[in-house]
Each structure stands twice: as C-alpha cells, then as structure tokens.
Amino acid sequence: MKELTELKLKVLDLLNEDARRSPLLLATLIGVEEEAVKEAIAELEADHVIVKYAAVVNWSKIEEETVTALIEVQITPERGRGFEGIAERIYLYPQVKSVYLMSGAYDLLVEVEGRNLREVANFVSEKLSPIDSVLSTKTNFILKKYKQDGIIFEDREEDNRLMVSP
Amino acid sequence: MIVNEDTKQQQVKSMNSYLAPLVRDIPPSGIRKFFDLANGSKDIITLGVGEPDFTTPWHVREACVYSLERGVTAYTSNAGMIELREAISQYLYDGFHVGYDPQNQIIVTVGGSEAIDLALRALIVPGDEILIPEPCYVSYSPITSIGGGVPVGIETYAKDDFKLTAEALEAQITPNSKVLILCYPSNPTGATMTYEDWLPIAKVVEKHDLIVISDEIYAELTYNQKHVSFASIPGMMDRTILVSGFSKAFAMTGWRMGYVCAHPDIIAAMLKIHQYTVMCAPVMGQVAALEALKNGMEEKDRMVESYNQRRRLIVQGFHDIGLECHEPQGAFYAFPSIVSTGLSSDEFAQRLLLEAKVAAVPGTAFGAGGEGFLRCSYATSVAQLTEALDRMGEFLNKLKRES
Numbered sequence: 001m002k003e004l005t006e007l008k009l010k011v012l013d014l015l016n017e018d019a020r021r022s023p024l025l026l027a028t029l030i031g032v033e034e035e036a037v038k039e040a041i042a043e044l045e046a047d048h049v050i051v052k053y054a055a056v057v058n059w060s061k062i063e064e065e066t067v068t069a070l071i072e073v074q075i076t077p078e079r080g081r082g083f084e085g086i087a088e089r090i091y092l093y094p095q096v097k098s099v100y101l102m103s104g105a106y107d108l109l110v111e112v113e114g115r116n117l118r119e120v121a122n123f124v125s126e127k128l129s130p131i132d133s134v135l136s137t138k139t140n141f142i143l144k145k146y147k148q149d150g151i152i153f154e155d156r157e158e159d160n161r162l163m164v165s166p
Numbered sequence: 167m168i169v170n171e172d173t174k175q176q177q178v179k180s181m182n183s184y185l186a187p188l189v190r191d192i193p194p195s196g197i198r199k200f201f202d203l204a205n206g207s208k209d210i211i212t213l214g215v216g217e218p219d220f221t222t223p224w225h226v227r228e229a230c231v232y233s234l235e236r237g238v239t240a241y242t243s244n245a246g247m248i249e250l251r252e253a254i255s256q257y258l259y260d261g262f263h264v265g266y267d268p269q270n271q272i273i274v275t276v277g278g279s280e281a282i283d284l285a286l287r288a289l290i291v292p293g294d295e296i297l298i299p300e301p302c303y304v305s306y307s308p309i310t311s312i313g314g315g316v317p318v319g320i321e322t323y324a325k326d327d328f329k330l331t332a333e334a335l336e337a338q339i340t341p342n343s344k345v346l347i348l349c350y351p352s353n354p355t356g357a358t359m360t361y362e363d364w365l366p367i368a369k370v371v372e373k374h375d376l377i378v379i380s381d382e383i384y385a386e387l388t389y390n391q392k393h394v395s396f397a398s399i400p401g402m403m404d405r406t407i408l409v410s411g412f413s414k415a416f417a418m419t420g421w422r423m424g425y426v427c428a429h430p431d432i433i434a435a436m437l438k439i440h441q442y443t444v445m446c447a448p449v450m451g452q453v454a455a456l457e458a459l460k461n462g463m464e465e466k467d468r469m470v471e472s473y474n475q476r477r478r479l480i481v482q483g484f485h486d487i488g489l490e491c492h493e494p495q496g497a498f499y500a501f502p503s504i505v506s507t508g509l510s511s512d513e514f515a516q517r518l519l520l521e522a523k524v525a526a527v528p529g530t531a532f533g534a535g536g537e538g539f540l541r542c543s544y545a546t547s548v549a550q551l552t553e554a555l556d557r558m559g560e561f562l563n564k565l566k567r568e569s
Contacts, residue, residue: 021548025479025548025552028479028482029476031478159219161217161219162215163201163205163210163214163215163525164197164205164212164527165197165201165214165216166303166531
C-alpha cells in the first residue's frame with residue numbers, strides 16, 4: 001500500500017465529492033499552488049489510485065430499466081492461485097459490474113446487470129454455474145437502491161434555512 | 167372579515183401607547199429588511215445565512231429520537247442534566263484549557279442567546295455602561311437596553327483585522343463602565359484574538375474592574391490556529407462569563423442548545439432568572455447535545471475543514487473580482503469592503519440582491535464600523551459560492567461601466 005501525502009488525500013476527498021472540480025478550484029480550497037495539485041493528480045492517475053472519473057447514475061430514473069443481482073458464489077480455490085483465476089474468469093464478462101472476495105458463508109459476491117430477469121438467470125445458469133470450481137450460487141435481485149457509494153439517491157433532506165439570518 | 171368592535175372604539179388610543187417605551191423604541195434589526203426583500207424571490211443565491219449548511223449529524227438526531235421513544239420527556243434539573251454539564255466541563259477543559267465545576271459553574275441554556283440575556287440581567291444596574299466592540303452580533307445592544315443598561319460601542323477597524331485594541335477599549339471607559347461583551351471569532355467580521363492580542367485587553371479589564379461576557383459560540387471554527395478563550399488568560403477566569411453552545415460547531419442551530427460557565431456566585435444569580443423564566447433547557451435538546459459531545463468530534467472536525475476550504479475560496483474569489491477583503495480567521499463569514507464601488511453598504515446590498523440575485527447583509531446591520539462592508543456567509547455549497555462570486559463579479563463590472 002502506497003503512503004499518500006496529506007495533499008493527495010485532500011485532493012482525493014474533494015474529487016470524490018465532485019470529480020469535475022478543476023485543479024485551480026482544488027488548489028484554492030486546499031490552500032496550495034495549482035501546480036502542486038496538478039502534479040498530485042498526475043501521480044494519482046499514474047499510480048492508478050484514481051482509476052476513472054465516472055458519473056454516478058440513478059438508472060431507475062430513466063425508462064430503460066435494468067435489473068441487478070448480487071450473486072453469492074461458493075468456490076473451490078485453485079491450487080497455487082487461490083481465487084484469482086476464477087475471479088478473473090468471472091469479472092471479464094461485461095455484464096458483471098463488480099466482484100468482491102468475501103469472508104463468511106460464501107467466497108465471491110458478484111454483481112450482475114441485465115436487461116431483465118431472464119437475462120440474469122441465463123447468465124447464472126449458462127456462464128457462472130458451469131465453471132468447474134463453482135460449487136453453488138445464490139442469486140439476490142436488487143429491488144431498489146437507496147444509497148450507493150455514500151450517495152443517497154433520493155435525498156429528502158432539503159435546505160430549509162432562512163434566506164437571511166443574524 | 168371579522169371586525170373587532172373593541173379595536174374600532176379604541177382607535178383614538180394607539181395600542182403602541184401601552185408598550186414599555188424601552189421596548190417600543192428598539193429599532194428593528196437591519197437584517198429584517200433584507201430578509202423581507204430576499205424571501206420569496208426566486209433564483210437567489212444567499213450569502214446571508216448565519217448558520218451552518220450542514221444538517222445535524224444523524225447520530226445526534228437518532229439519539230434524540232431514541233430518547234423520545236424511551237419516553238424521556240420530563241424536566242431536567244434547572245441547570246441541565248448533570249451528565250451533560252460534566253461532558254461540557256470535560257470538553258472545555260480538553261479543548262480550551264478552562265476548568266469549570268459541573269456542579270455549580272455551568273448552566274445549560276436555550277441557545278447562547280439566553281445565556282447572554284441571563285448574564286446581562288444578572289449584572290446590570292440601570293445606568294451601567296456595557297462596552298460592545300463593533301461591528302458585532304445584532305442582539306448585544308438591544309438586550310443591554312432592555313435590561314436597563316447603556317450600550318457603548320467600541321469601533322474596530324479593517325486595518326487591525328477587526329481585532330479589539332486596548333487603546334480603543336480604554337477610550338470608551340467611564341466610571342459607569344461595568345461589562346465588556348466580547349465575541350471572537352466574530353460574527354460578522356471573522357476576526358479572532360490570539361493570546362498576545364488578549365493580554366493588553368486583560369490588563370484594561372483588570373485596571374477598570376470590568377466583568378467580561380465572552381461569547382465564544384464560534385470557538386471551534388477557528389482556522390490556522392487554536393481558539394484562545396478569554397477565560398484562559400491569567401487572572402481572567404473569575405471575571406469572565408463564558409458563553410457558548412452547540413449551534414455552530416455541531417450544526418445544531420434549531421435545537422437552541424447553549425451553555426454558560428462562570429464563577430459560582432454569578433452562576434447562582436443567573437440560575438435564579440433561568441429557573442423562573444424557562445425552568446430548564448428542553449430535555450430532547452440536552453440528550454442530543456450530550457451525544458454530540460460524546461461521539462461527534464470527528465464529524466465536527468470534518469465540518470470545520472469544509473468551512474476552511476470554502477473560506478479560502480471566497481477570500482480568493484473576492485480578490486479575483488477586485489473586492490478588498492481581510493482574511494477572516496474564524497466563524498464562517500467574510501467581510502469584504504465595498505467602498506471602492508462608491509455605494510453605501512445598504513445600497514450595495516440592495517442592488518446586489520435585486521440586480522445580481524445575491525443576498526448578503528450590509529455591514530451597517532452590525533453597528534458602528536460596518537459601513538463600507540458586506541457580511542457574506544460562506545456556509546453554502548462550493549457550487550453556490552462559485553456562482554455567487556461570478557454574479558458579484560459581473561455586478562461589479564456593471565457598476566464600473568455605469569460610473
């Protein structure tokens with residue numbers, strides 16, 4: 001694990017809040033030179049600490065609704081490689097949105113997205129379950145997302161402060 | 167419409183004539199006018215808000231909800247729950263190196279405002295002069311007058327970063343001077359006082375035997391340095407009535423939770439007024455305040471850091487659009503000078519609101535020395551601040567083209 005400078009941590013925090021902030025704005029907020037921020041960002045990108053700048057989308061807001069399932073997968077680890085090889089075989093599918101190695105009752109948590117229920121079910125029965133070392137799967141469909149990555153999708157808290165107060 | 171016959175018959179005599187002249191003659195707050203102007207209009211970005219833009223942290227709200235579910239709804243002791251007073255005592259000791267006995271030196275009040283009222287009422291003998299550095303929070307002078315005291319303003323200046331100086335204080339002292347009200351970090355200027363700044367003030371206080379009401383509600387919101395409580399200055403402990411609260415540091419304005427710490431004799435007197443007027447601070451607020459002190463420090467630090475970032479943004483922004491602005495070291499206000507525009511504070515604020523849709527409070531609302539300045543709260547989102555600065559920049563350009 002790389003030790004990050006205080007500046008880099010501040011940059012990451014502020015970009016995590018809003019990835020569109022310019023280096024100049026970040027520099028002003030933190031109280032350093034713009035050049036220092038640019039340098040920090042370049043290093044963070046080069047080190048793949050910043051992996052990507054993406055929008056957080058609430059897909060349920062638009063017509064084209066998709067279904068997402070969290071699939072609990074039990075696996076026999078491979079000799080010498082553990083879970084790495086199987087995880088890779090699974091995460092390379094584009095419909096797989098995330099893969100986590102878990103402690104507890106199962107080994108991998110796989111997030112799969114499809115246009116409908118059948119598509120996800122087919123993926124499980126035709127792609128995931130047939131993998132030799134996969135012992136069992138348990139598919140949980142997501143019904144509604146309330147909060148993701150620290151962001152509340154439908155924030156009910158509003159600014160109800162008076163316009164002017166002493 | 168129901169016509170009240172009584173009102174009709176009595177029209178010869180105005181209802182105002184029944185009012186105590188002291189109260190009737192208090193001028194309305196200069197903030198009120200801007201509130202009325204801003205309220206209801208659309209698309210306004212407001213830099214006029216004197217409170218945090220954070221909602222009270224969830225763990226604090228949840229603690230209150232849980233206590234209600236358990237049926238914690240009775241009076242507490244007059245001075246407030248002992249657990250809360252103990253927590254306040256510990257917090258003040260750890261953070262600001264001042265020691266108060268939770269048994270007889272602390273009262274939990276309905277906001278810092280009640281604490282100031284209690285202190286003034288406990289101290290003022292009609293005719294006493296109350297020294298108030300200005301520009302300052304809007305309520306000190308009216309509360310002083312209502313209590314029968316005579317408010318005496320001490321002007322502070324941008325050239326001193328709006329710090330109080332011993333010379334300015336000394337110049338206003340008369341044989342009737344009794345109390346000095348301090349508020350640092352300052353609303354509206356953002357000024358702070360360091361240990362070195364305080365020493366000469368303490369000398370004057372000692373020399374003229376003054377009592378100090380130190381409103382330290384913005385103590386946690388001090389940047390680049392640690393807040394120095396006036397009570398922690400050698401010899402000032404017994405002379406100081408320390409007022410603070412949860413509103414600003416823990417984003418709890420609407421809860422109205424404050425506290426006051428002082429010498430036991432002064433606290434005993436204040437407690438008499440407190441018990442006969444409000445009995446005790448609301449118990450649900452006390453429960454929430456205790457939770458904030460127990461588990462809220464990390465969240466508080468995060469909020470302070472966020473204010474600090476926006477402080478840098480607004481000060482830089484004012485410099486970029488050509489408004490002179492001293493660097494505020496505390497609270498969440500910037501106090502730029504608008505003298506270069508040739509407009510008065512009032513005109514500037516009014517036109518800014520109507521023509522550029524940015525609300526801010528003219529410095530004149532905060533007493534002497536406020537003319538030529540504008541109080542801008544940066545307790546609003548980075549996006550809103552950026553937009554407000556853009557609008558102000560355009561507005562300034564427009565003013566330039568006009569002249």
